[in-house]
Amino acid sequence: MDPSAEEGDQESLTPYQYGLNNPVRYDDPDGRCPTCIVGGIIGGVLGAAIEGGSQLYHSGKITSWSAVGGSALQGGITGAVAGATGGASLLVSVGANAGANVIGGVVNRAVQGKATTLTNVAVDGTIGGLAGAAGKLGGDLVKKGLDKLSNQTKGAIGEAVTKIKYGAKGYVSTGVAEVETGGVTATGRVQVAKYDHSMVNKFTGKELTVESKFNTAGLTPNQAAARANVTTPGGLIINRTTSQQLGNATQSVITGTGGQIKRN
Secondary structure (H helix, E strand, O other), X not given: OOOOOOOHHHOOOOOOHHHOOOOOOOOOOOOOOHHHHHHHHHHHHHHHHHHHHHHHHHHOOOOOHHHHHHHHHXXXXXXXXXXXXXXXXXXXXXXXXXXXXXHHHHHHHHHXXXXXXXXXXXXXXXXXXXXXXXXXXXXXXXXXXXXXXXXXXXXXXXXXXXXXXXXXXXXXXXXXXXXXXXXXXXXXXXXXXXXXXXXXXXXXOOEEEEEEEEOOOOOOHHHHHHHHHOXXXXXXXXXXXXXXXXXXXXXXXXXXXXXXXXXX
């Protein structure tokens, strides 16, 4: 189980959300590595696509499905490690991804019925290490760049991420949600708070009230006052996006492709 399942920004998720609610098929021993799965999937898909695309470019057809499958496995192994080391130091990222790419290379060649030589190990380790460095530095650059943006821009990014995240679950945003605070304005009008998204699931009809926040941004006084009056399931759901999360995602994508550089 995810040990942080009760945290404020996760109450709309199940304790096994990291594994698409299938902890038997998707193993995560401590419940803290959802990016292992995401990185593995991204790395595997990119590995297969790069190898398949290369064959189509050079031969006009797929000449070796075993090579495509081997590249998918290698990319998946490297990408999973990239996700697992998302918050690690540069040295750890380089070492882990170098080792992962060596293992991935051995698996790739085994699938194709090829032997692994010391030269293969040296080349795979070097490429994996360089990709690990690029991924780590790239992720840090993305984080620093996002942190320098205006609050308005960061808020817009957070709202976009929320729409993508909940869209994957079947929800669409129908606009801003307005909830009464229980107070009145200086002119005697009913005081309301506005939250970013009034969500509805297009398959089940379930409604949610979701507020997007970026980094450490908090609720406004009106939003805090109206929170107890939100009547949709789960109450007010705060979906928090951070620059570190987006930087880690960039790192996983970059590093997951490291083992797929052509080595002719």
